[in-house]
Amino acid sequence: MKSAISVGDRVSIENTVKGFTRSRCEGVVIRWTSHGRLMIQLDGGQGKRAVMPEHVRKLADGPSQSPET
DSSP states (O other): OSSSSSSSSSEEOOOOOOHHHHHEEEEEEEOTTTTTEEEEEGGGGEEEEEOOOGGEEEEOOOOOOOOOO
16 A cells, blocks of 8 residues: 555545544545645545545555556
8 A cells, every 4th residue: 555645545534632533534535635635525425525634544545547458
């Protein structure tokens, strides 16, 4: 698994306040925004969310994009 977060990767988002986890959700990275945030499609049809990369932990790589022959 690559350590860098890229489009299509499965991620976990944690909102922590003073060291305590307030909320946690999972989703798939859609794109990077022009302001350096990640746009994430949340699981369960909960919508989209733009988050800072520091709050994101990678769970799995996205689908490989191998050239078709």
